Amino acid sequence: MSEWLQQAIARADSIQDGFEDQRASSLALLKDIQWPTRKTEAWKYTPLRAVERSTAIFKEESPELEPVAVEGLEFLELTFVDGQLVSLPEELPEGLTIEMQESSLFATIKPERHVFGLVNDVLAADVAVVTVAEGVAIEQLLRINNLLSNGAQGHIRVVVDIKAGASLKVVENAEGQGASLTTAYTEYQIGAEANLEHYRFALQAGDNVAIGGSHFKLLEKASLNSSIIGFGSNLQRIDTDIIHAGEKADAKLNAIYLLDGTELFDLHANVEHAVPNCTTEENVRGIAGDSSRAVFNGRIHIHRDAQKTLAELNNRNLLMSNKAEINTKPELEIYADDVRCAHGATIAEIDRKALYYLQTRGVSRSQAQLMLSFGFINELIDQMPTAELAEWVRPIIRDRFAQMEVK
């Protein structure tokens, strides 16, 4: 067991609050766990050295930090700084509540197998529980900000309960400065005929270590539209689980990663089709430059009873450099016999001849790069339902890509 995990456990033993029962069982699991190594399948390409060597500390006092502004949008802000909840919206729309109290959903949607999820169970100081009352549609976007100051460690947890027929839009926004370390987990239950529009932005390249997950349980006829967009960092790992627990539920997941330098980004997406007649569409696209490393593991598990499932998983990658690395593994596990499923993964290299050809006509290298290869990323940005978010993130992604060197 690593020293880092021992310290985490020691700290957890000292935390007391309303979630003790659930924390206690996670703590017991954690005390017994094998620290992941390169031999652990879920961490095969993502070494944990950055965690083991992290010097990030729990700060007694944190600076005031503000989340990034997005033109044209005013969010309901739920802001954590260095793991502490520092601000809640002053007024909430009718039907939306945010409380710091026990939730029976805590640690029930996020699967136990996520080691850092267990760490988060025991270390997240302020667990926020967001509830949307039955049949209520919340138009304004709720943004969960996980802000970390330089060198800080923080663990945040939010549980979201969208009751039957309700709808909610949530943005998870991580901004970690310097050599910070965070775990950030969210659990969503999407009730019958309810829907969730979800975004997870991890646009925090640099020395930080960020590990976390977004986990969704869909009840009957629920729908989820999720977009995950990340840069790499010292270590950036996101796990997402989509659990179809009620019939005729529909999930769409789009993910984009864009890596440069020596960054590491790892996305593990797991979809469980436990019941019949549900659909999943998953599009994951990434670009790796310089000597960065991207990891994508996409598993779709179709249980014996999940007849008439429709599931598609597609992963497309572009390598910008001979030293960049992409490890992709789509997995379909199908135990039902009447389903339609497809999966595929491709890795392409930037077309150097085409770049040269465009440049000989006067087109700058960065623009040529965009013309040739930004389309497949832009397509997913175009699909983001909230146009203001697409317009905000598009230039950030585009500029980062345009500045990448072909090596």
Add this chain to the structure above:
Amino acid sequence: MSNENTLLSIKDLHASVEEKNILKGLNLDIKPGEVHAIMGPNGAGKSTTGYVLSGRDGYEVDSGSVTLDGKDLLEMEVEERACAGLFLAFQYPVEIPGVSNLEFLKVAVDAQRQARGEEALTSAEFLKMAKEACKQVNLPVSFLKRGVNEGFSGGEKKRNEIMQMILLKPKLCILDETDSGLDIDAMQVVANGVNSQRDSERSFIVVTHYQRLLDYIKPDFVHVLADGKIVKSGDASLAKELEEQGYSWLQTEPTEDELED
């Protein structure tokens, strides 16, 4: 020899590809309005000359100098050379599916106009110009909507190159074996396109293995390139001579690997 009137000046140029010397002391001066033909056997460095001048990755200049309009060409990025007035018509134009010919041409023309401090053209103005250029090289206007060179025949690709040249209005055009793979009719179309662009300012380097293109594009000078340098220069009659005698009289060393793309 080089003076204010020289458009392109190549001095003792040595260049290599994958550490193999290809150009071994190339000298060439071109004045505005002149057409120079470079002929020579396979492997002499004809295509390499075009790639080195345009700045292609992997084509290393070991020594020597090249100036265009008095400016150091070798210091410039590929796109800067284009904006400075250099145009290379490829022997094998690249297919780029997913980028329309029209979009590509507009971006290229915009970039060059911007580099020269000229105002951007409106889409309507540009479309009109592009359609006219298509007509000049006998390319159906529908080709503007297709992916760049995507599924074009050999002749259509060459005509597409000349159309780009017409739109970009370069100072120096390098035509790299533009005649290869063309029948007489297609060659005539290409030659007419080139001739329509000849004027007292614009210069051409016509790289070719055969003399026949030079029946249509009349050169002012003909140079024979062998083993990386010019071994003989003359007027248009030199091309006729070569046609009759072939290249065997050059007594080149055993042929090197064909390194030209």
